[in-house]
Amino acid sequence: xxxxxxxxxxxxxxxxxxxxxxxxxxxxxxxxAATAAAASSFPKPALSQGAMKWRMQTTWPKNFxxxxxxxxxxxxxxxxxxxxxxxxEVFGGGEIVPAFETMxxxxxxxxxxxxxxxxxxxxxxxxxxxxxxxxxGLNVAEQNAWLQFGGGQELADKVYGELGCKxxxxxxxGVQAGGWFNKEINSLEDYKGLKMRIPGLGGEVVKAxxxxxxxxxxxxxxxxxxxxxxxxxxxxxxxxxxxxxxxKSAKFYYYPGWHEPATLLDNFISLKxxxxxxxxxxxVVATANAYANLFVLNEFIANNNQSLDxxxxxxxxxxxxFPDEVLTGLGGLAGQVIGDLAxxxxxxxxxxxxxxxxxxxxxxxxxxxxxxxxxxxRLPFTWVQL
Amino acid sequence: xxxxxxxxxxxxxxxxxxxxxxxxxxxxxxxxAATAAAASSFPKPALSQGAMKWRMQTTWPKNFxxxxxxxxxxxxxxxxxxxxxxxxEVFGGGEIVPAFETMxxxxxxxxxxxxxxxxxxxxxxxxxxxxxxxxxGLNVAEQNAWLQFGGGQELADKVYGELGCKxxxxxxxGVQAGGWFNKEINSLEDYKGLKMRIPGLGGEVVKAxxxxxxxxxxxxxxxxxxxxxxxxxxxxxxxxxxxxxxxKSAKFYYYPGWHEPATLLDNFISLKxxxxxxxxxxxVVATANAYANLFVLNEFIANNNQSLDxxxxxxxxxxxxFPDEVLTGLGGLAGQVIGDLAxxxxxxxxxxxxxxxxxxxxxxxxxxxxxxxxxxxRLPFTWVQL
Numbered sequence: 060x061x062x063x064x065x066x067x068x069x070x071x072x073x074x075x076x077x078x079x080x081x082x083x084x085x086x087x088x089x090x091x092a093a094t095a096a097a098a099s100s101f102p103k104p105a106l107s108q109g110a111m112k113w114r115m116q117t118t119w120p121k122n123f124x125x126x127x128x129x130x131x132x133x134x135x136x137x138x139x140x141x142x143x144x145x146x147x148e149v150f151g152g153g154e155i156v157p158a159f160e161t162m163x164x165x166x167x168x169x170x171x172x173x174x175x176x177x178x179x180x181x182x183x184x185x186x187x188x189x190x191x192x193x194x195x196g197l198n199v200a201e202q203n204a205w206l207q208f209g210g211g212q213e214l215a216d217k218v219y220g221e222l223g224c225k226x227x228x229x230x231x232x233g234v235q236a237g238g239w240f241n242k243e244i245n246s247l248e249d250y251k252g253l254k255m256r257i258p259g260l261g262g263e264v265v266k267a268x269x270x271x272x273x274x275x276x277x278x279x280x281x282x283x284x285x286x287x288x289x290x291x292x293x294x295x296x297x298x299x300x301x302x303x304x305x306x307k308s309a310k311f312y313y314y315p316g317w318h319e320p321a322t323l324l325d326n327f328i329s330l331k332x333x334x335x336x337x338x339x340x341x342x343v344v345a346t347a348n349a350y351a352n353l354f355v356l357n358e359f360i361a362n363n364n365q366s367l368d369x370x371x372x373x374x375x376x377x378x379x380x381f382p383d384e385v386l387t388g389l390g391g392l393a394g395q396v397i398g399d400l401a402x403x404x405x406x407x408x409x410x411x412x413x414x415x416x417x418x419x420x421x422x423x424x425x426x427x428x429x430x431x432x433x434x435x436x437r438l439p440f441t442w443v444q445l
Numbered sequence: 446x447x448x449x450x451x452x453x454x455x456x457x458x459x460x461x462x463x464x465x466x467x468x469x470x471x472x473x474x475x476x477x478a479a480t481a482a483a484a485s486s487f488p489k490p491a492l493s494q495g496a497m498k499w500r501m502q503t504t505w506p507k508n509f510x511x512x513x514x515x516x517x518x519x520x521x522x523x524x525x526x527x528x529x530x531x532x533x534e535v536f537g538g539g540e541i542v543p544a545f546e547t548m549x550x551x552x553x554x555x556x557x558x559x560x561x562x563x564x565x566x567x568x569x570x571x572x573x574x575x576x577x578x579x580x581x582g583l584n585v586a587e588q589n590a591w592l593q594f595g596g597g598q599e600l601a602d603k604v605y606g607e608l609g610c611k612x613x614x615x616x617x618x619g620v621q622a623g624g625w626f627n628k629e630i631n632s633l634e635d636y637k638g639l640k641m642r643i644p645g646l647g648g649e650v651v652k653a654x655x656x657x658x659x660x661x662x663x664x665x666x667x668x669x670x671x672x673x674x675x676x677x678x679x680x681x682x683x684x685x686x687x688x689x690x691x692x693k694s695a696k697f698y699y700y701p702g703w704h705e706p707a708t709l710l711d712n713f714i715s716l717k718x719x720x721x722x723x724x725x726x727x728x729v730v731a732t733a734n735a736y737a738n739l740f741v742l743n744e745f746i747a748n749n750n751q752s753l754d755x756x757x758x759x760x761x762x763x764x765x766x767f768p769d770e771v772l773t774g775l776g777g778l779a780g781q782v783i784g785d786l787a788x789x790x791x792x793x794x795x796x797x798x799x800x801x802x803x804x805x806x807x808x809x810x811x812x813x814x815x816x817x818x819x820x821x822x823r824l825p826f827t828w829v830q831l
Contacts, residue, residue, distance in 0.1 A: 136728060136731075136732050139724060139725065139728035140526055140725065140728040140729045140731075140732050141725070142723075142724075142725030143725075195821070195822050195826075195828055198815060198818060198819070199586070200585070200586065200619070200742065200746055201746060201750075203739060203742070203743050203746075204742070204743040204744075204746035204747040204750075205747070206743075207739075207740065207743040207744075207747070208743055208744060208746075208747035208748070209747055233586070233814065233815070234814045234815055234818045236813075236814075296814070297810070314813040314814065314817050315813065315814060315817035315818040315821055316814070316818070317818065317821050317822075320818050320822075337528075338525060338528075339525065339526065339527070339528030339529075342522060342525035342526040343526045343729070343732075345522075345526075345736070346522050346526050346729075346732035346733050346735065346736045347732050349732065349735045349736040349739050349740075350731070350732045350735040350736070352739065353589060353593075353735050353738065353739060354593065354735075356586065356589070356590070357589050357590040357592075357593040357594055358590075358593075358594060360586055360587060360589075360590035360594075360807075360810075361590040361591070361593070361594035361595055361803075362594070363810050363814070364587075364590075364803070364806035364807050364809070364810045365806055367806070367809055367810045367813070368806050368809060368810075371809070378813055380813075380817060381821070383821075383824055386821040386824050387824040387825060387826045388826070390821070390822070390824055390826035390828060391826040391827055393828065393829075394826065394827050394828040394829045394830065397829050398829045398830055398831060401829070401831065402831065408831060411829060411831060412831050415828070415829050415831060417747075417750070418828075420750035420751055420753070420754050421746075421750050422822060422823050423750070423753055423754060423757070424683065424746075424749050424750045424753045424754075425819050425822075426819070426823060427622075427700035427701065427753070427764055427766075428619065428620045428622075428682070428700065428701060428702070428749070429584060429619070429620055429815065429819065430816060430819035430820065431700050431701035431766060432584060432620045432701040432702070432703065432706050433584070433811050433812070433815065433816035433819075434816065435581070435701055435703050435767070435769075435772040435776070436581050436703075436706075436776070436808060436811075437808050437811075437812060438769055438772050438773040438776055439773060440581075440773045440774070440776035440777040440780065441777055441780050442581055442776060442779065442780040442801070442804075443779075443780045443783050443784045443787070443797060443801050444780065444784055445784060445787065445788065445794060445797060445798050445801060
């Protein structure tokens, strides 16, 4: 998925709206336009007063599970930890400006803060898509380590600096699911002509494999899957996929989500607003983002655990692993597609070089640590019985 | 390892001291006792003034890589984010009281804060060892999710409440290494009579497998391994193990660290001091701990990646995986040992029941998400070339 798609995935599938958060045009409904027009006449809060009031618009609907709730948590802890010296009011996508104009509104100073996902801004700065998640790239733990100890924060600040913003990692979905398929994938050949809804870099890889990649507003995905208009779609992971009801329209749930191994949520702050903060409030914002970063991942892990159990044991979903031959083929295609994209832009190349270096060592360590532990833990022994 | 052992592992192996941070008695040297005596006459800072000054003692030496630096980060961000309203001075283990009396000093109000590892306090409250890391239990991402969304924080606060303290997770080493061996482990039988230094729950499991478990001060481990006085030892992971020079005395470096899959560092705060904070400062402390929690893990991952590369490619270390048969046997023994321990104490049982439930669903999800992604990523394809 692109996380913005999840604009459609509300907590109960009955409430799926038709408005698409991925399609920029989709946010331009009359109601939204009216709100946006009204927004420009809102009085701007003074930054120099004792108590500052900031506005943050998210690219997702307000209170959206895992994403909107992460933004709420960020705002809540900024307010609490600053003792009210800086309060952040949260607006859902489209409440002040159209969702995908959030970055423009922050860059221009209409808003102080935004909350979204880095690849939304690739049309403005191509390198931002490499700050997000990269097919077969880093997982979430490695991505966080890269940001803090591998030069990633400095590079992300450079990328977001081009947009007039300060960058913070402010949540992560962890590795996503491979997607919902009505056709089996037994070899790379099976991608030829496969009609799949898969955006972003993952979509480019599927295209390179011969797939017929389509983009659909979230609300149109379940009927398209049910009617056979598309053969497959990816979305997020068990937590959001269960709520979206995709299991009703697809035969197989494939894993792993090679295309988005660690989808990062960004908190971007107008540089002017950021620089107006004293060192105390800058530290509050940094720590509140660390809190939100962990909080969102925790929420996804806890709920993915439960939701997968529900999908398999209550809804009889069939889990399937992409065959190694297929993953090997997709991995090679990903390398080409991503390398080609990055070589067109110096800043993208600089970011990707840093990630390639970090990933080289991370793969060796992961194999003998987390991966080996996961495998050992599910060997056929009886653990604690109480 | 027990993280306190790492009191000995300094950044360069040349500086390994003889004092053992694990053995409680070991901290009672004349110098430490003198310091402790002097500490009781330190003026206590007033809690009600505008600017509060707290003291935090760690169980490890000051600035110790990954552990001491995590405590420093916590203190730094509390000071910054509170704008100096609450500053925390950091003392290394033994600087005010002996390292393993840090909890007593916090409970009694001599110190406001401590930084250590939960299993250090199992002699006071048995359940604390289950808040730490459990053989074949949760990994770090799951442990964080359990704390925030699985009832773990409430249970940890209950356990630490028995000690008169508030609990925060304040760092994590991630999964540790399996250890350094001079004998091959090809079957569970090979543990019979194996002289191994492995403390805690892991040690109990090795004992149940017939091992001859010994405890040694950190500084005595390398010569004991070199002379054959012990056959094997575990320590932490590549980052600390490289610094400690263990590769010089052992033939094989085994993985995975089934015995400590996610060693948690605790920040414990005297309840009286905690309750004296207003909601602003409580939020500052909570978010600074989230920052430290991520920071420590990031530091371990980034440095473990690099250090494993150095161990293998510069020092020619031979990595070996414990055979599945061995891991299966150890897993079953772990289940028995841990279940027996927990059934002796209602609070331990309550904590462990919650973890068992969370782990049951986590295993299913991990298999199709992180584990499958790790495996997919190291298939034989060429990724990005720049």
